[in-house]
Amino acid sequence: LNAExxxxxxxxxxxxxxxxxxxxxxxxxxxxxxxxxHKSTVGDNLQRIVESLxxxxxxxxxVIACGGLGPTQDDLTKEAISAAFDxxxxxxxxxxxxxxxxxxRRRIPIAASNLKQALLFEGGNxxxxxFGTAPGAVLEIDGxxxxxxxxxPRELIPMVENQLLPYLRERHGLKRVLRSRVLRLAGMxxxxxxxxxxxxxxxxxxxxxxxxxxxxxxxxITGTGEDEGAVEAGxxxxxxxxxxxxxxxxxxxxxxxxxxxxxxxxRDRGLSLVTAESCTGGLIAHRLTNVAGSSDxxxxxxxxxxxxAKESLLGVRRVTLEGFGAVSWETAxxxxxxxxxxxxxxxxxxxxxxxxxxxxSDEKPVGLVYIATALPSALKVQEYHFAGTRLDVKQRTAQAxxxxxxxxxxxx
Amino acid sequence: LNAExxxxxxxxxxxxxxxxxxxxxxxxxxxxxxxxxHKSTVGDNLQRIVESLxxxxxxxxxVIACGGLGPTQDDLTKEAISAAFDxxxxxxxxxxxxxxxxxxRRRIPIAASNLKQALLFEGGNxxxxxFGTAPGAVLEIDGxxxxxxxxxPRELIPMVENQLLPYLRERHGLKRVLRSRVLRLAGMxxxxxxxxxxxxxxxxxxxxxxxxxxxxxxxxITGTGEDEGAVEAGxxxxxxxxxxxxxxxxxxxxxxxxxxxxxxxxRDRGLSLVTAESCTGGLIAHRLTNVAGSSDxxxxxxxxxxxxAKESLLGVRRVTLEGFGAVSWETAxxxxxxxxxxxxxxxxxxxxxxxxxxxxSDEKPVGLVYIATALPSALKVQEYHFAGTRLDVKQRTAQAxxxxxxxxxxxx
Numbered sequence: 001l002n003a004e005x006x007x008x009x010x011x012x013x014x015x016x017x018x019x020x021x022x023x024x025x026x027x028x029x030x031x032x033x034x035x036x037x038h039k040s041t042v043g044d045n046l047q048r049i050v051e052s053l054x055x056x057x058x059x060x061x062x063v064i065a066c067g068g069l070g071p072t073q074d075d076l077t078k079e080a081i082s083a084a085f086d087x088x089x090x091x092x093x094x095x096x097x098x099x100x101x102x103x104x105r106r107r108i109p110i111a112a113s114n115l116k117q118a119l120l121f122e123g124g125n126x127x128x129x130x131f132g133t134a135p136g137a138v139l140e141i142d143g144x145x146x147x148x149x150x151x152x153p154r155e156l157i158p159m160v161e162n163q164l165l166p167y168l169r170e171r172h173g174l175k176r177v178l179r180s181r182v183l184r185l186a187g188m189x190x191x192x193x194x195x196x197x198x199x200x201x202x203x204x205x206x207x208x209x210x211x212x213x214x215x216x217x218x219x220x221i222t223g224t225g226e227d228e229g230a231v232e233a234g235x236x237x238x239x240x241x242x243x244x245x246x247x248x249x250x251x252x253x254x255x256x257x258x259x260x261x262x263x264x265x266x267r268d269r270g271l272s273l274v275t276a277e278s279c280t281g282g283l284i285a286h287r288l289t290n291v292a293g294s295s296d297x298x299x300x301x302x303x304x305x306x307x308x309a310k311e312s313l314l315g316v317r318r319v320t321l322e323g324f325g326a327v328s329w330e331t332a333x334x335x336x337x338x339x340x341x342x343x344x345x346x347x348x349x350x351x352x353x354x355x356x357x358x359x360x361s362d363e364k365p366v367g368l369v370y371i372a373t374a375l376p377s378a379l380k381v382q383e384y385h386f387a388g389t390r391l392d393v394k395q396r397t398a399q400a401x402x403x404x405x406x407x408x409x410x411x412x
Numbered sequence: 413l414n415a416e417x418x419x420x421x422x423x424x425x426x427x428x429x430x431x432x433x434x435x436x437x438x439x440x441x442x443x444x445x446x447x448x449x450h451k452s453t454v455g456d457n458l459q460r461i462v463e464s465l466x467x468x469x470x471x472x473x474x475v476i477a478c479g480g481l482g483p484t485q486d487d488l489t490k491e492a493i494s495a496a497f498d499x500x501x502x503x504x505x506x507x508x509x510x511x512x513x514x515x516x517r518r519r520i521p522i523a524a525s526n527l528k529q530a531l532l533f534e535g536g537n538x539x540x541x542x543f544g545t546a547p548g549a550v551l552e553i554d555g556x557x558x559x560x561x562x563x564x565p566r567e568l569i570p571m572v573e574n575q576l577l578p579y580l581r582e583r584h585g586l587k588r589v590l591r592s593r594v595l596r597l598a599g600m601x602x603x604x605x606x607x608x609x610x611x612x613x614x615x616x617x618x619x620x621x622x623x624x625x626x627x628x629x630x631x632x633i634t635g636t637g638e639d640e641g642a643v644e645a646g647x648x649x650x651x652x653x654x655x656x657x658x659x660x661x662x663x664x665x666x667x668x669x670x671x672x673x674x675x676x677x678x679r680d681r682g683l684s685l686v687t688a689e690s691c692t693g694g695l696i697a698h699r700l701t702n703v704a705g706s707s708d709x710x711x712x713x714x715x716x717x718x719x720x721a722k723e724s725l726l727g728v729r730r731v732t733l734e735g736f737g738a739v740s741w742e743t744a745x746x747x748x749x750x751x752x753x754x755x756x757x758x759x760x761x762x763x764x765x766x767x768x769x770x771x772x773s774d775e776k777p778v779g780l781v782y783i784a785t786a787l788p789s790a791l792k793v794q795e796y797h798f799a800g801t802r803l804d805v806k807q808r809t810a811q812a813x814x815x816x817x818x819x820x821x822x823x824x
Binding site (some may be wrong): 012013014015016017018019020022023024025026027028029030036037038039040041042044045046052055107181189190192195201202207209210211212213220222277278279281282283284285286288289290292293294295297298301302303304305306308309312313317320342343344355356357358359385387388389391392394 | 422423424425426427428429430431432434435436437438439440441442448449450451452454455457460464467470481483484485486514517518519520521523525526555564566576687689692693694695696697698699701702704705709710711712713714715716717718719720721724725753754756767768769771802806813
């Protein structure tokens, strides 16, 4: 079964709102094993909506239009479906009742235009709207299924979950399940990671696809079929093969974050963590404390932007700051050692660098960063060069620092 | 001039990521007075990308394709443009150089597949990528402009702003201007703010529209026309009327952030800032240090999750922690005073609270937060109750803390 999604609304073409409806619908359709080959967005213009509907129906078995069911003159989706497929519209008594009672409950007088929303397709089915006045509709015509849904996500999503999906499952005998698993890497570039597993990519069921997501590389394994056990076994087998190649480069799966994994490794070993942050300015601590329950492992952090703070709070020696500079291998090391000593942690992450846009020099350009990771018996300091905006440099540094700590714990 | 946007990527059709590129592009095109009548999304399939490009070129003067410029086998947008419009691809020496030096700077070995990204269209122009390896391209063919852009927003947006828009303006003689100004409020709810300026909303040119954006209320004034001076005068007049009503509730305009404004007020008064963070875990320091040049005013921060850290780093008294608890009016005050004393700042922000999901009790529920702001001659501690997830509570707390400091400085 192939589907096409059409989003209707001039506000989408003007960039006034971000479309999340089609994203959500795509997820639902994928989970049923329905392919989506095209999505399109069209404004509140009858002729263009009609053309988009006809094009979609020429290449898909299922066409889902979102938006344009409101009471105003701009809302034209149902009129367009009626015109595109030559289906008359008739008043749906249940929808009239629903709209009337909706306004009565809110003690708002009903406008004539609101009853326009009760017009549905002859021979079609209404989709009840539990969170608004506009019913959706579904229609079978010329071997195709055409559905229209209200634009507001809080109306659309429950309508899809509770009515459209069960209808599609029943009507088209859809028994397929779709399962996926995401493996996450933080220490390798996309090309390098792909190079290592090139022959395992693609595939048809399960599929394995790489994706750069934020500052991470992920591999998504997706399987589909009617036998849930077989689908899951296939995914597990693909995961095993990827893990054989990538080993400990994979830091986690699915909803794992690098920070939650690092905290987990430290917790397993009974080690507490402290951080000393210069150029990241608190971002590493912020990420660590986003993890629920982090307080049992993460103790404290010092954000020491000023040199004086590096001396007074972390005991970095003035001779080090003056001799090598605040952004140096030596300062990073003393920050990590000072953080363990002064803040009382078993493990420490320390970063110092130049986030920019100012503050760089030929010798020490913007993006130069030193990261120190300290464990009870291992200290490592590494130099990095990051590109991008100030925020990019902060984010790349935080990511690299957490990954360096993960590797230090696992002796990678 | 009519434009059409094509987003390329199977991940979009599977609902794995939300498309914000086309939203942003739509805004830019609207600002030039370019109409967008259609957007479409297509997967990583050569034939379907070719068909989408041809359809777009049949109904628009300008076709912009986003995504599919990566180094992998799935990245097919340039191949599709080459096939759809019968244009050969040639290696662009500058792009080769850019890609090589990108990898050299990062000390990463270059893969052969990365050089595929330097292939561009014969007779076309490269769009330099300042934040990644994939150059974009723009091509004039049969009276149409075809552009392709990289998928990652942090690469696409600067490329559009700095290169594509100037190119389109020049090439198509676009003279219409659209200007807008955003006024920002952090201390009032949306309904309350709207109530205060109800009669000033709407309008046709300029328009005034309220919007809840993150945890802030904004009013966007938008004017359009060919006479730039008249457009700007209209916006200025609308801004004046809004400011008369909202006064110092407006913390800033356009790209101002609450953190940049707070730092600016302190800098103007010659005051340095330190922070002491418990439940925000470094987020306030992270926001402050996102501001370029913050190091002249923001000195340092202590993230003290553990009680021991509150004692040892900030000198909060044990009797206070034991008598009133770590989340209390008294602890917040001692954290602020301790931060000024121990970290040597003229002003301090201190927060302590329960971000959840665990750690709450009947007496001190999740979302209870105390914020202390200290200035040389003024200390204020305030109790707040925030709802939402752990991250929501952290973000609302950071926002409220910065706003409390802004009000303290302005004696609001």
